[in-house]
Amino acid sequence: MEIDCIGLFVNNMETMVEFYRDVIGLKTNWNGEPNADFEAGKCRLIMFGRNDFENMVSKQFNYPKGLNGTAEIAFTLKTFDEVDTEYKRLINLGVENVFPPTTMPWGQRTCYVADPEGNLLEIGSFGA
Missing domain, CATH: 3.10.180.10 (2,3-Dihydroxybiphenyl 1,2-Dioxygenase, domain 1)
Incomplete structure (x- = not known):
């Protein structure tokens, strides 16, 4: 198997897209939809709004807050x-x-x- 992408479930898509696009410098064509896809070398970085993801899978999740060492x-x-x-x-x-x-x-x-x-x-x- 090969890793295709790494995903983040985010609270604020706009803030996170701006950070990874404008500060980190990853390329994206995000235009406001619930998910964003960034070019990151051989692997992609994707983001999905937490609420949108929970609605899609009909489940609720616990997410870390503040600085987190999960990954x-x-x-x-x-x-x-x-x-x-x-x-x-x-x-x-x-x-x-x-x-x-x-x-x-x-x-x-x-x-x-x-x-x-x-x-x-x-x-x-x-x-x-």
Whole structure:
């Protein structure tokens, strides 16, 4: 099997689409429908409104609130310098800091920020 996409169930589609499109820089053709589809390399990122999803499947779910460590979305860059530059760019745009760029013992330079709904985003590189 091959992963086709990663999905987020979101409270506020407009805010989340704007964040991933305008701040992170993923491409989408979203025009207000209940789901959004983003180009993210070999895998797509999709979003679906929580209320719309629950109505579609006729079930209610419990969702994490605030910063949550349920999962992460990991972005990779070519160099350590690119990790530092991207981290600074995001922090300057007001994105929530979780963990500043750090070179890990296994050879990766990584950092974490959070999207507007508290999902963790890792930005890292294995290339010096």
